[in-house]
Structure formats: C-alpha cells, structure tokens
Amino acid sequence: xxxxxxxxxxxxxxxxxxxxxxxxxxxxxxxxxxxxxxxxxxxxxxxxxxxxxxxxxxxxxxxxxxxxxxxxxxxxxxxxxxxxxxxxxxxxxxxxxxxxxxxxxxxxxxxxxxxxxxxxxxxxxxxxxxxxxxxxxxxxxxxxxxxxxxxxxxxxxxxxxxxxxxxxxxxxxxxxxxxxxxxxxxxxxxxxxxxxxxxxxxxxxxxxxxxxxxxxxxxxxxxxxxxxxxxxxxxxxxxxxxxxxxxxxxxxxxxxxxxxxxxxxxxxxxxxxxxxxxxxxxxxxxxxxxxxxxxxxxxxxxxxxxxxxxxxx
Amino acid sequence: xxxxxxxxxxxxxxxxxxxxxxxxxxxxxxxxxxxxxxxxxxxxxxxxxxxxxxxxxxxxxxxxxxxxxxxxxxxxxxxxxxxxxxxxxxxxxxxxxxxxxxxxxxxxxxxxxxxxxxxxxxxxxxxxxxxxxxxxxxxxxxxxxxxxxxxxxxxxxxxxxxxxxxxxxxxxxxxxxxxxxxxxxxxxxxxxxxxxxxxxxxxxxxxxxxxxxxxxxxxxxxxxxxxxxxxxxxxxxxxxxxxxxxxxxxxxxxxxxxxxxxxxxxxxxxxxxxxxxxxxxxxxx
Numbered sequence: 001x002x003x004x005x006x007x008x009x010x011x012x013x014x015x016x017x018x019x020x021x022x023x024x025x026x027x028x029x030x031x032x033x034x035x036x037x038x039x040x041x042x043x044x045x046x047x048x049x050x051x052x053x054x055x056x057x058x059x060x061x062x063x064x065x066x067x068x069x070x071x072x073x074x075x076x077x078x079x080x081x082x083x084x085x086x087x088x089x090x091x092x093x094x095x096x097x098x099x100x101x102x103x104x105x106x107x108x109x110x111x112x113x114x115x116x117x118x119x120x121x122x123x124x125x126x127x128x129x130x131x132x133x134x135x136x137x138x139x140x141x142x143x144x145x146x147x148x149x150x151x152x153x154x155x156x157x158x159x160x161x162x163x164x165x166x167x168x169x170x171x172x173x174x175x176x177x178x179x180x181x182x183x184x185x186x187x188x189x190x191x192x193x194x195x196x197x198x199x200x201x202x203x204x205x206x207x208x209x210x211x212x213x214x215x216x217x218x219x220x221x222x223x224x225x226x227x228x229x230x231x232x233x234x235x236x237x238x239x240x241x242x243x244x245x246x247x248x249x250x251x252x253x254x255x256x257x258x259x260x261x262x263x264x265x266x267x268x269x270x271x272x273x274x275x276x277x278x279x280x281x282x283x284x285x286x287x288x289x290x291x292x293x294x295x296x297x298x299x300x301x302x303x304x305x306x307x308x309x310x311x312x313x
Numbered sequence: 314x315x316x317x318x319x320x321x322x323x324x325x326x327x328x329x330x331x332x333x334x335x336x337x338x339x340x341x342x343x344x345x346x347x348x349x350x351x352x353x354x355x356x357x358x359x360x361x362x363x364x365x366x367x368x369x370x371x372x373x374x375x376x377x378x379x380x381x382x383x384x385x386x387x388x389x390x391x392x393x394x395x396x397x398x399x400x401x402x403x404x405x406x407x408x409x410x411x412x413x414x415x416x417x418x419x420x421x422x423x424x425x426x427x428x429x430x431x432x433x434x435x436x437x438x439x440x441x442x443x444x445x446x447x448x449x450x451x452x453x454x455x456x457x458x459x460x461x462x463x464x465x466x467x468x469x470x471x472x473x474x475x476x477x478x479x480x481x482x483x484x485x486x487x488x489x490x491x492x493x494x495x496x497x498x499x500x501x502x503x504x505x506x507x508x509x510x511x512x513x514x515x516x517x518x519x520x521x522x523x524x525x526x527x528x529x530x531x532x533x534x535x536x537x538x539x540x541x542x543x544x545x546x547x548x549x550x551x552x553x554x555x556x557x558x559x560x561x562x563x564x565x566x567x568x569x570x571x572x573x574x575x576x577x578x579x580x581x582x583x584x585x586x587x588x589x590x591x592x593x594x595x596x597x598x
Contacts, residue, residue: 016494021493025407027403027407028407032419034464036423038427041438041442042434092337093340097340100334100335113339115586116342116345117341117342119582120342120345120348123522124578125524126552126571127352127574127575129553129556130552130556131348133556133557134556179344183341207326209326209327209328209329212330237432239525240525244553267433268528272532283437284437288434290434291430291434295430298426302425
C-alpha cells in the first residue's frame with residue numbers, strides 16, 4: 001500500500017507510458033460507463049410504464065396484460081415472502097455451521113467441509129430448479145406440506161390446498177442456495193474475532209459453547225447480520241430456480257402452499273411473450289425495482305461486514 | 314451439591330450445542346451431496362455419445378442431444394471472456410496503480426454494486442442495448458450479459474493480485490530502466506498470473522450455468538448455429554426448457570444436461586483451487 005513511494009519513482013512520463021496510462025484510464029472509464037449505463041438503460045426502458053402508471057405501480061395488485069393493467073404488488077409480496085423464508089432457514093443453519101467450522105471443528109474436518117459447502121454455491125441455479133421441481137416439490141406435496149398442515153393448519157399460513165409448487169418450496173430452494181454465502185462470510189467474520197476474547201472467556205470457566213454463544217457471536221453480530229443481508233440480496237434476485245418451483249401466478253395469498261410469483265420470475269416467464277410496448281416496459285420496471293433494491297441491500301450488507309472484518313467483502 | 318448439578322447441566326448443554334453446530338454443518342454439506350447424487354443417478358442414463366454430439370429432436374421422437382447447446386455455451390463464453398479479460402485487467406491495473414482518491418473508490422463501489430445486481434436485470438440491460446435496437450435475439454447479446462457478470466470478480470481479483478506483487482519487484486524492474494508499461498506487462502502481470510487465472514476460472518464457472526439472462530438474449534436455436542449475430546442454443550437454457558416441458562423424454566434429457574453442467578462447474582472450481590495453491594506458492598518463493 002505504499003503507493004506514494006511508487007509514484008515518486010515511477011512517473012508515467014515516457015511516450016510509451018503515457019500511452020499505457022491512457023489505455024488503462026480508457027478501460028476503467030468504459031467499465032464505469034457500462035455500470036452507469038445499466039442503470040440509465042433500465043430507467044429509459046421503464047419510462048413508458050413509469051409515465052403510464054406512476055408510483056401506484058408499486059402498490060396496485062392487478063396484473064392483467066390483456067387489459068394493459070399492471071401492478072407489482074403480487075410480485076413484491078412473493079419476492080419478500082420467499083426471501084424471508086429463505087433467510088429464516090439459512091441464517092440459523094448457516095451461522096451454526098460457521099461456528100462449527102471456525103471454533104469447534106479440527107482443521108482436517110473444517111477444510112473439506114468448508115470446501116463442500118462452498119461448492120454448494122457453485123451449483124448452477126437451473127440445477128437447483130430441476131431438483132426442486134422433480135424432488136422437493138413432490139416431497140412438499142406428499143410429506144412436508146401435510147405434516148406442517150397437521151401441526152399448524154389452524155393458522156392461515158399453512159391452510160388451503162397443497163400444490164407442491166409455491167411460496168414454501170421456493171423459500172426452501174432459496175435457503176439451500178444462500179446457505180453457502182451465509183456460512184462462508186460468517187465463518188470469516190467469526191475467525192476475525194480476536195483470540196484474546198475467547199481465551200479470557202475460557203479462563204473465566206466458560207464452556208466452549210458458552211464462549212461461542214455469549215462472547216464470540218455477540219462480538220461478531222454486526223458482521224454476521226451483514227452476511228445474512230448479503231444472502232438476502234442473493235435470494236431477492238434469484239431467478240431461474242424460483243421460476244421453476246413457485247407456480248407462477250400473480251396472486252397474493254396468505255397460505256405458504258399457494259403458488260405465487262416473484263419480481264425476477266415474472267420477467268423470466270413473460271418477457272419473450274410480452275407483445276405491447278407498455279407490457280415490456282412494465283417488466284423492465286420490475287427489473288429496475290429489483291436493481292435498486294439489490295443495490296441498497298448489498299451496500300448495507302457490505303458496510304456491516306467491513307465494520308467487523310476490516311476489509312472489503 | 315447445587316454447584317455440581319449446575320456444572321453438569323452446563324457441560325450437557327455445551328455438548329448439545331457442539332452437536333447442534335456439527336449437525337448444521339453436516340446439513341449444509343449434505344444438501345450438496347444429496348443434490349449431486351440425484352443429478353448423477355438421474356442424469357447418467359441420458360448421457361451418451363449421441364447426447365453430446367447430436368441436435369435436439371422434435372417432440373415425439375426419442376434420442377437426439379444437446380450438441381448445439383454445448384457448442385453455443387462454449388462460443389458465448391469465449392466471446393464474453395475475450396471482452397471481459399482486457400477490460401477487467403485494465404480496470405484492475407488502474408485500481409492497483411492509481412488506486413487512491415475519490416474516483417478509484419467510486420469505481421470500486423460501482424464494481425461491488427455490479428456484483429450484487431441480479432443476472433436477470435443484467436439480461437434486461439443486454440436486451441435494451443443489443444436486442445431491442447436490432448430487433449432480433451443474438452448470441453452476442455448473451456456474451457455481453459456474461460461479460461457484465463464476469464467483470465466484478467476479474468476487476469477485484471486482478472487489483473488484489475497486482476497489489477500483492479511485492480513493491481521491490483516492481484521497483485527492481487523500473488531500476489533496470491524498464492518503462493512502467495514493460496514493467497507491468499513483463500514482470501508484474503506474470504507474477505500475478507495464477508491469481509488472475511483463478512478468478513477467470515471462477516468467473517467462467519459462474520456463467521456456465523447462468524440461465525436467466527439467456528432467455529431474452531441468446532434465446533435458443535434448434536440448429537448448429539455458430540454466427541454470434543443470430544439466436545443460439547445454450548446448454549443451460551436447454552436444461553431449463555426441457556425441465557419445464559411435459560414430456561418424459563425431455564425431462565430425462567434435462568437431468569443429463571444438468572449432469573454436464575455440474576461436471577463442468579466442478580472441474581472449473583477444482584481448477585481454480587489448484588491455480589490458487591499455485592498462486593500462494595509463487596508468492597512465498
């Protein structure tokens with residue numbers, strides 16, 4: 001990080017170096033233009049829809065392409081509910097797994113387990129979707145769903161017919177997809193907590209479990225929360241796997257067994273079939289909402305992780 | 314007496330807690346093994362020479378393959394990498410060599426933002442820039458979307474790899490009278506090469522299974538298409554379309570395609586891991 005020294009020695013003065021610097025500046029500028037262009041293009045693409053529907057697009061619940069009526073509420077609802085289920089399941093499993101990998105496991109177990117969990121992040125989305133459609137959805141219809149309904153059927157959340165595809169199935173698939181993110185980052189954050197803290201706690205007679213839950217986790221909580229928010233960001237924008245298991249119906253229902261729609265999956269499903277300009281524009285506006293939300297979520301998550309780990313996430 | 318009972322309770326809860334964390338780690342790792350197991354068992358039957366080399370057959374006919382999708386995947390990723398590598402390296406060099414101040418910090422922030430943007434939104438961008446104005450789908454627009462997906466990882470890693478080359482190495486090259494250009498190309502980049510290749514492999518692994526942006530960029534094709542200006546078949550897209558089709562024959566092929574994707578991604582990830590070990594060894598020596 002001793003750039004000033006480098007700059008003193010190495011001024012870019014010769015013609016070759018001037019050319020080199022120009023190319024480097026040019027490439028970086030192009031990169032910046034591409035990212036800013038992404039935002040501008042999404043706004044321009046949404047313009048007809050923004051003009052036609054205004055802000056009410058966000059809270060109107062009618063999605064009727066034939067009548068050219070478009071409201072994003074059912075998709076926002078589906079996106080929020082599936083992501084919430086995912087983060088609920090993935091944060092618990094992910095944080096506990098991270099504690100195991102960072103504090104409990106000997107190295108020869110921690111290394112291969114970490115590798116397996118990280119490979120889970122490399123599995124393509126469409127493969128999760130395939131597995132969800134042919135293995136998990138039938139399992140929800142025949143086993144998980146009826147059991148939950150038997151136990152909790154008195155709440156509206158678990159009432160009604162069980163199709164197999166729906167909010168719950170999508171949430172579970174998303175949980176599987178974001179567990180590696182939550183685990184890997186939480187593990188790094190936990191490992192960055194100073195050893196002194198653990199030793200002080202053990203020296204006072206705490207068990208390892210008490211040290212982990214009452215000293216280490218509270219010390220790492222901001223970073224771990226950041227890891228969960230980053231996982232949430234992934235879940236919000238996940239497209240193909242969700243499209244395959246959510247049932248694709250623009251309705252708001254209280255039951256988690258009901259088919260629904262998310263912002264990303266409605267774009268995936270309807271974009272190539274959209275005929276009118278305003279229909280296409282409405283779909284792009286859904287993409288714009290997704291873009292803005294994911295930026296906010298990611299920025300928050302990264303700030304939290306930096307604050308604990310002290311480096312860029 | 315009360316003291317020992319309390320101690321025993323604490324010890325029991327400590328063991329239970331440790332068991333809980335182990336269980337969660339096994340659950341997460343086990344999920345991978347379960348999914349892998351399903352894909353291998355269901356997919357292995359569909360994979361044979363014809364599956365790898367032939368065109369898809371129409372509904373109702375058995376047989377056929379995803380040969381054009383494999384070819385399309387390779388073409389689209391090759392074009393994406395050819396665009397992403399120079400752009401990512403240049404930005405990485407810029408951030409590593411001139412990396413102080415507001416503008417580089419803003420660029421880093423933009424790069425981080427890009428890495429969190431859902432791929433479907435990037436697909437929409439490729440659509441509005443390259444598909445809508447030309448009024449037809451094209452493989453090149455898919456390459457453009459893939460490039461955007463690969464860039465953040467390449468930028469971040471090349472910056473870090475170049476920074477991690479010891480200052481003395483760079484100064485030595487400059488002291489020998491090299492220009493900054495030559496010092497960067499001949500000394501700094503070769504030293505950083507394994508780390509950059511690692512990032513490239515990971516970036517390729519990421520886009521190999523990517524499907525969402527392809528729906529309205531590459532679109533798919535039934536033929537041996539090699540012209541990047543036209544719609545092209547892609548393996549991941551074929552897996553998606555076959556999976557949601559009602560035909561058993563196609564669903565079986567979806568599992569076969571998923572197996573191919575998983576194998577490709579695993580090979581790329583393991584390759585990246587190997588390159589990473591090379592990178593750390595080079596920095597130690």
